Amino acid sequence: MNDRQLCVGLSLAVTWFSGNAWRRNDSHVEDILNPTYYINIAKLAEKAHVDFLFRPDSLFVDPKALSHSVGFCALEPTLLMAAIAPHTSHIGLLTTASTTFNEPYIIARQLQSLHHISHGRAAWNIVTALDGHQNFGLPHMPDVGIRYAKAKEFAMAVKKLWRSFPHEALTIDRNEGKFVTSELITTPDVRGDYFSVKGPLSVPMHDSGEVPLFQAGASEEGRDFAAQIADGIFAACPDIDSAKSYRDDVRARMQKYQRNPNKVKVLPGLSLYLAASEEQAKALYLESQSSLDINRKNQFICDSLGIDITQLTEETEICASLIGPLPDHVRSRTHSELLRRLVKRETLTLAELRKRPEVSASAHWQIVGTVEQAADEIIEWFEKDAIDGFIALPGGSEESLKLVCEKLLPLLAERGYFRRQYTHTTLRGHLSE
Template identity: 50%
Template sequence: MTPSKKLHIGMSLAPTWLSGDAWRRPDSGVEGLYGSDFYLDIAQRAERAKLDFAFLPDSLFLNTDLLASGTGFASLDPTLLLASIARETSKIGLLSTASTTFFPPYIVARQIQSLNWLSNGRAGWNIVTALDGNGNFGLTEMPSPEDRYARAAEFTEVVRRLWASFPQDALKLDKAGGRFANPDGVKAVDHQGAFFSVKGPLNLPRYDKAPIPLVQAGASAAGRAFASSVADAIFASTPDMAAAIDLRSDLRSRAEAQGRQGDDIRVLPGLSLYLAPTQAEAQELFAETNARMSRQRAFATVLEMTGLDLSDWPADSNVTASDLPPPPEKVRSRTHSQLLRRMIERDEPTLEDLLRRPEVIGSAHWLVVGTPADAVAAIKDWAAGGAIDGFVAFPGGSVESVQLFLEQVVPALSDLGLFRKDYRGTTFFDHLNDR
């Protein structure tokens, strides 16, 4: 069965193709990691492929334990980088990330609306509550997920009210009459809430050509409740089709319970792609990329997420549901923890199999290791199964993975009628509503 609606596809600019040992490849381009040209090339290729958006996640901390063998979450500021890309692109959406836990809403409202003006309506906001970084912002520990999402809900309301506080039609620019704007059309927000006090109005008019899409990544109960109330799209970790179907069904039901349409919320899982011309080459690429993955680090991930210590576990013994202790009271990511426990309960993998699963060695994303044709078949299968409205591509292992995805996988999806042949609008909102 071929879905009647076309998929929405985003391209992550986070350099996952440099993950593991991939940055050591001669053609990795890692030397340009902290310059704009490195990312501009990918964004322009993604625009030529007619993708909905380019996406840059963000972390506001540096993991120095990982810095010897990789980036350790070091990165350019996403909004500044996307602003530089805006001048060199014309159609692709530009999805920036900003934290509701660490930033004030006035700053975020201004930054995202500025990007919207600079890109002629192509900005989007990826709303995150953050998992770490509290020590950089005067917090002794991270707030609970419930507190983070309560703050995020109020934060988002304030940002949207700030965007509305200075409508574009208040600008008159009447040179002959000497009237720049109509101040009566600009209104303070006068917000007083549990977390924020914001007077407003925003000192930047709204770009009225199209709304700014909101994207959210939380898949915990608190995250789903928040996302279903405000998000146009959900970026999710779904390592298998059943997880994606469950998430999509739940989010659509939650959206409808809040007076929205199910189609108002688009589920876009992360898709980790290790692509090569042959299956054997793809498997070799994946193995090489993860060759130095420390077993101790994998054990630490399982312990932190599930409370299960596997350091002395026999290599050929299965890990079963009965082996799992009660969930730890505090974990870095509830979503990741739940996905890992779910996989163990369902599959009862051997230790060696468990340590190779994406829930352990990655971010629990949907994983395809194979040829472009393998990727197309998997995407077609998930789309036909009602598991996705699209996906965010995270090519891994090599620059070739990026190129094979954009130059072979996406055109093949277009030929199947699963993706657009050309843009039909000019804004990010247009792309998300191109069905």
């Protein structure tokens, strides 16, 4: 058994339905709005001793994209986690809530309620969002600096609201007729540049302590925010060098804020296309990707690299010397920068470039192969201090999802890199391992 253990989350973003995968006869895509479907997945993941389930969120939908992709059609994440909670006992439940489109009191109350419903297994993925302003009466998305300034103030308000009603205030003395010790309840009266919240919260803190916080800090502002407040940090890291660079960077920032870097988990997304043989895994990957819109990929390349590829052939080499200035209108500077970094590092033909995950604007670490190959690569990244764990994003079919839970994680446990059984019943307990 190693001193350090992998921290593993499983995404419920139905990544195994991406591309053409939802069209498979065995996909069960009809069940994506049925909570029982996710409850069964949660039970499978808990049997594998996964640290937490994770549900990302989006507060807008593109009907054109939705016509051929199921990813935008989803249940509200906190309600979904509340539905899963009574059917599980150990696995963490990580929901997502935006600080750009919500109010601190509502989110503080929802999360603390989920913490009680799950007996200490709730967590909050803090996002500032990239789109959706039109659904909340905003003329445009605030720039990144404003979004993160607002996020910091939002998170501070939520934490103060949680602390305003400590668990110890619950007296419940029937003889004295005393439900709470009111002197222990405080009124935080938060007043900032973006929010004004008096308090106190109407839900007491759960006796397991504060809800853990997660954040996907990619930009300078995002990394700094994550280093200040997060218990877990997500990252888009397509290769081991970018993963190690990212982890080293955020750990250095944590020390600047006098936080112990060893107490925080850096967890890149890991896209897993698994099968009995490498050939079968590659076929599964190609089948699932074959319908992806080539025009969208081309547009992303043009926007991110600042070049016009419409006159180029499939065999034209895309190299660093062709890169132009990064346009102001790109949707995500983070994903565009990852693609630019790839082209600066490697010279690829246009056809080869389109096959890379960076061009799908996800830029996640990707393994296409067998369970044994996946285990070997995960251990290599872990041993080289590039990761503290990962968020599993099974792809291609439900079989990949089952292989992650029933084969890959048991193999990692057999090799001493993952738990054989839970030793805690709360998510904060899992994160302390």
